Amino acid sequence: MPQKRQAPSVCREGGKAAGRKVLTERVRQLNLEIIPGKMKIKPRKTLYSLTGRLLLAIGALMIIVSTIFWYILIRYQEEELLENFVKYGMSFVDNVRKSTRYGMLTFQELLIQQTVEAVGSTEGVIQIRIFNCTGKVAHSSRKKDVGTVLGSNSVVCSTCHNAGRSRAVVPKWSIGKSMEGFRVLNIVQPIYNESSCYTSSCHVHPKNKKILGLVEANLSLALLDKAITQQSIGITLYIFVFLSVISIVLCSILWKLVSTPVSLLAEGMRRVSAGDLDHKVEVNTRDEMGELAQSFNTMTADLSRAKAELIEWGHTLEKKVEEKTKAIKNAQEQLIHSEKLASLGRMSAGVAHEINNPLTGVVTFGHLLLKKFPEGSEERQDIEVIIEQADRCSNIIKGLLGFSRATSAEKGEESINSLLKHSLDIMSHKADFFDIKIITHLDDSLPPVKAGGMQLQQVFINMILNAADAMEGKGTLMISTRKIDENGHAFAEVEFTDSGCGISEEDMTKIFEPFFTTKPVGKGTGLGLAVSYGIIKDHGGNIIVKSEEGKGTSFFIRLPLPDQEHG
Amino acid sequence: MDKCRILVIDDEDIVRMSCQRILIPEGYDVIATKSASEGFRMLDEDCFDVVLTDLKMPDIDGIEVLRKVKEEWPEVEVIMITGYQTITTAVQAIKLGAFDYIEKPFTPDSILSAVKKAVEQRKENKKGESRNPSSS
Numbered sequence: 001m002p003q004k005r006q007a008p009s010v011c012r013e014g015g016k017a018a019g020r021k022v023l024t025e026r027v028r029q030l031n032l033e034i035i036p037g038k039m040k041i042k043p044r045k046t047l048y049s050l051t052g053r054l055l056l057a058i059g060a061l062m063i064i065v066s067t068i069f070w071y072i073l074i075r076y077q078e079e080e081l082l083e084n085f086v087k088y089g090m091s092f093v094d095n096v097r098k099s100t101r102y103g104m105l106t107f108q109e110l111l112i113q114q115t116v117e118a119v120g121s122t123e124g125v126i127q128i129r130i131f132n133c134t135g136k137v138a139h140s141s142r143k144k145d146v147g148t149v150l151g152s153n154s155v156v157c158s159t160c161h162n163a164g165r166s167r168a169v170v171p172k173w174s175i176g177k178s179m180e181g182f183r184v185l186n187i188v189q190p191i192y193n194e195s196s197c198y199t200s201s202c203h204v205h206p207k208n209k210k211i212l213g214l215v216e217a218n219l220s221l222a223l224l225d226k227a228i229t230q231q232s233i234g235i236t237l238y239i240f241v242f243l244s245v246i247s248i249v250l251c252s253i254l255w256k257l258v259s260t261p262v263s264l265l266a267e268g269m270r271r272v273s274a275g276d277l278d279h280k281v282e283v284n285t286r287d288e289m290g291e292l293a294q295s296f297n298t299m300t301a302d303l304s305r306a307k308a309e310l311i312e313w314g315h316t317l318e319k320k321v322e323e324k325t326k327a328i329k330n331a332q333e334q335l336i337h338s339e340k341l342a343s344l345g346r347m348s349a350g351v352a353h354e355i356n357n358p359l360t361g362v363v364t365f366g367h368l369l370l371k372k373f374p375e376g377s378e379e380r381q382d383i384e385v386i387i388e389q390a391d392r393c394s395n396i397i398k399g400l401l402g403f404s405r406a407t408s409a410e411k412g413e414e415s416i417n418s419l420l421k422h423s424l425d426i427m428s429h430k431a432d433f434f435d436i437k438i439i440t441h442l443d444d445s446l447p448p449v450k451a452g453g454m455q456l457q458q459v460f461i462n463m464i465l466n467a468a469d470a471m472e473g474k475g476t477l478m479i480s481t482r483k484i485d486e487n488g489h490a491f492a493e494v495e496f497t498d499s500g501c502g503i504s505e506e507d508m509t510k511i512f513e514p515f516f517t518t519k520p521v522g523k524g525t526g527l528g529l530a531v532s533y534g535i536i537k538d539h540g541g542n543i544i545v546k547s548e549e550g551k552g553t554s555f556f557i558r559l560p561l562p563d564q565e566h567g
Numbered sequence: 568m569d570k571c572r573i574l575v576i577d578d579e580d581i582v583r584m585s586c587q588r589i590l591i592p593e594g595y596d597v598i599a600t601k602s603a604s605e606g607f608r609m610l611d612e613d614c615f616d617v618v619l620t621d622l623k624m625p626d627i628d629g630i631e632v633l634r635k636v637k638e639e640w641p642e643v644e645v646i647m648i649t650g651y652q653t654i655t656t657a658v659q660a661i662k663l664g665a666f667d668y669i670e671k672p673f674t675p676d677s678i679l680s681a682v683k684k685a686v687e688q689r690k691e692n693k694k695g696e697s698r699n700p701s702s703s
């Protein structure tokens with residue numbers, strides 16, 4: 001049945017009692033009916049529905065029209081039959097008159113009586129009577145009636161006599177009722193005075209007399225009435241069958257063309273208003289209903305799209321807010337870090353300048369003193385320690401000076417690949433690198449970056465030195481460059497991956513802090529990564545660290561590439 | 568052979584003392600002063616082969632000293648002593664005619680080798696001048 005529709009998918013997937021309960025509730029709200037077991041939905045049919053009212057109106061109209069038609073048909077049929085019967089009756093009476101004519105002319109009363117009796121015994125003939133002009137029954141099919149005189153007010157006579165002087169002397173008929181209850185046709189025919197009558201030898205009738213008597217016949221209408229009844233039943237039956245067929249055809253047409261699409265549309269509207277925007281009304285006809293369903297589906301799709309856009313917009317907004325918050329947080333952190341570096345730079349520049357001078361004295365006089373003692377003497381060894389420690393101070397100061405330099409250099413077009421190669425040339429000759437395998441994968445198509453060359457080199461050297469320290473002089477260092485796209489911006493990425501000891505999660509947050517070092521005392525100043533970070537941030541780039549303890553560390557340095565449209 | 572004359576301009580006593588202690592035993596005649604203006608006066612009065620000057624001083628900047636020396640006494644070689652060794656200042660100094668630059672804290676060897684080279688350069692220039700006095 002077309003009005004039964006599949007329940008929404010949540011039920012078809014089935015099984016979840018909660019979902020079923022929710023749907024049942026929803027269906028109740030929607031005034032829908034559930035057929036248990038199959039979970040199908042069917043719109044309720046009432047007399048108040050469109051189909052019901054249409055059927056009621058059309059049905060009533062058809063019944064009224066059929067009744068009028070039936071009535072007219074039966075009346076016509078009855079009149080037709082009666083008219084035919086009257087014609088037959090007339091000719092019957094005419095026959096009686098004609099067959100008794102000879103007897104009348106020859107005045108053979110017995111012959112007339114016998115003829116009347118014989119004809120009167122025909123089936124359906126109740127009585128035949130012949131009256132003379134005085135109202136006396138001259139002959140009758142019932143012998144006992146002969147001789148009775150009827151007054152002018154009797155039924156037979158009054159028909160003509162009460163109609164006034166200008167009475168029409170024509171055959172007349174009327175319908176009465178017999179004692180037995182059936183209808184009786186009463187026909188009266190005048191016997192006219194003809195030339196043969198008044199010229200006959202008996203001279204009974206004068207010439208000026210117009211009517212000599214009457215022939216009256218009472219015919220039973222029982223058979224006719226039976227036929228009429230039978231025909232009426234036939235007509236009624238015919239009309240009933242016709243009505244039924246028309247009704248069935250009309251009902252099914254209405255059902256298919258109106259009721260089903262309307263209930264589908266109504267159900268669709270209920271579902272959409274309840275929030276199910278994915279629902280489609282499946283009316284695929286080419287008529288107005290189909291158009292309506294099409295428009296409805298389009299509207300629902302538009303609604304759905306608009307809703308999706310709104311949701312999407314909301315999500316995007318949320319995401320954008322999140323991104324902006326993150327960016328602001330990053331910028332703040334960077335600002336704090338830069339500020340920290342800048343103040344440290346200013347301070348360290350001052351300190352370095354002040355410390356360098358006394359240190360120069362220590363180093364110089366240490367060296368001078370050294371020459372005064374022979375090789376291997378205890379004093380010489382002590383002085384060597386002094387010089388060594390002074391050198392260490394000098395290194396710390398060099399590191400500190402890195403901060404004051406981190407933001408000072410002029411920037412030009414620099415090739416990352418050649419800076420890397422140069423750094424590697426410098427470093428690979430050092431003894432620390434004898435047992436380290438260095439693998440390079442440099443992307444030759446990498447465009448130049450706008451940067452301070454010496455600063456970048458300082459960063460690269462620092463990265464290489466850190467890697468060597470992490471591997472304790474043994475392992476593999478992989479250096480690669482590539483171009484990447486992030487959030488629609490192009491970056492040059494340099495990756496330093498070592499097979500060293502890795503960085504613990506605890507240390508990960510602190511590695512870019514100034515003076516943080518995991519190297520033994522005297523080996524690292526804890527400034528290298530902090531300075532590198534400052535330099536890369538100053539270039540608008542970023543340093544990302546990925547590390548697994550015991551397996552190695554990867555540093556990714558990202559530097560922004562100029563926009564290709566302009567660069 | 569005449570003793571080579573070297574002028575050290577540095578506001579720090581210890582630096583001046585260090586230079587003297589390193590260079591005098593090596594046979595150089597070292598005069599030291601703590602201000603640049605004093606240095607210019609000495610250059611006016613006397614003849615020097617090499618000037619060692621600090622880059623950052625309270626009265627006159629090292630670069631200014633270099634510029635003035637190269638303007639007025641172009642035959643004198645200048646070695647910069649710097650506590651702020653940066654590529655830009657070093658390049659600037661070399662471009663302006665400095666012979667070399669030394670990073671603080673320096674070792675006796677680094678000062679000696681720089682001064683030796685500067686003196687040799689000065690001698691070469693002198694030879695050229697004596698052979699062809701008109702071109703200066």
